[in-house]
Amino acid sequence: MIGQAGPTTGRTLLYVPGSSFIHRINPLTKLVGLAWLAASIFMLPPTGMAVITAIAFLFGVAAGAGRTFVKRFVLTLLPLAVALFVIHGMLIERDDMVDHGLISLSPAGLEYMFGIFMRVAALLTVSLLFVTTTHPAVLLKALDSHGIPPGVAYLISSPLLLLEPFSARARAIRDAQQARGLDLTGSWTARAKAFPALLIPLVTLALSDLDQRASVLDGRAFRARRFRTVLDAPPDHPWETWARRLLLVAIPVEFGAMLWL
């Protein structure tokens, strides 16, 4: 079928093409599952969070996104772990500080650090699992086909799509201003002074684009009807509908239980 294979075969942002079980789940189910896991993480002990992290990581590896996971872990979690270790384990004075020669460590601080670290790690891992297995185009179609207002879907798609043209324009403005003598290689003060010369045309052109794009969208009958016709909407099995309902009910119940108990 025309155009059906395209959106899910190419890499977009962190998406990794594939046909794993997680890839095949309806994006709306994954989104609700992500919301449930994010809510649950706040109620679990660090070991529970570690289990969620490990399971999500294994699913990610099975979906072919292992490299992306490892790269993001190294870029995000490693610096975070070091910072948390230094702040909570060493710098914040606690009663249980233990001297290890050159450094003194607080076991309570380290335990606290581990809790925060595992919470961030679990949130990052389940979020990564969602974005590496869900193409934005398929997410849009899922939202559209479930009657989510088109404006909401546009808020998701347009930043992803317009980011590259916006960056290209920023580069063009920088080059044009440098050709006119703007100094971007001098001191920090000189660069700060040059900043408005880059920012003002960028913002002005972006505002002009907004006007143009609004007219284009009007011309294409965007939001003229409450719902759009969606071609090639992702499949949605009955079990997924029930799973979403259960998870959506579970979130407030879990929060209620946490506050009550």
Place this chain on the structure above:
Amino acid sequence: MALIDVRALSFGYGAAGPLVLDRLSLTIEAGERVAILGGNGSGKTTLAHWLAGWLPRPGMEPRGGEMLAEGRPFPQWSALDRATAVQFVGQVPMQQLSGFAFTVYDEIVFGPGNLGLPAEEIRARAEAVIEACNLRHLLDRDPFTLSGGEQQRLSIAAALVMRPKILVLDEPTGNFDPESRDSLLDQIRRLPADLTIVLCDVALKPALAVAHRFVLLDEGRIVADGSAHDVFRHPAAAAVFGVPAVAEAAALLRAAGRWPAAAELPLTLAAATALFREAAAC
């Protein structure tokens, strides 16, 4: 009732800005192919925005006159009716993209999807414009990664798939190399005969390739309206466009007594060839 009826329209940007359109009157019938020609700042793009229903809008009202489409001003049309009545393709291809589609195919079906048409009809319409605009090999590409020419073909396809009565093109080949320009003009020329096309351009070649009626705009006023020769006889035309090379060559031949004095100077190579053949046959 005329399809488009512009009645003594005066318009300028801002409350005190100069008039861009000055008591301009123009009638366009269904199925006409009209080229609106003029130099930079003559008011072509503003007129194109009026014809496409992009104007008026709050804060941008006419200072006099009105524009009617099938007897009604565009603000009285519903968004759905207007989208199926008229489509606009502007000068900058990237600005014509919706920002909603990750593939060329999704960009094409974006408009019909908004109309709420049945899926099968959307697919059939998409098939037709994919062929007409030669986009089949690009269907899975990201629209923002296409070349300017490809994006412009996509913009035209996205406009045609709405099945409008009027297609307004504002300098659609402005940034094209000659080969891409000729290819796009050929595709525009082959569009359905009942589609009304209004082509606003500063260049002669696109107008001669597409239009049957020519309107010359100068400082927001229509100074000539008729055949290509009617327009090019006007002094403003030579000032804006220069004399086409083929007409210049014919004028030199005429001065040398080797071109029929009674014949109009040709504006295209095809017209010149026909005249030569006619002369040879005599």
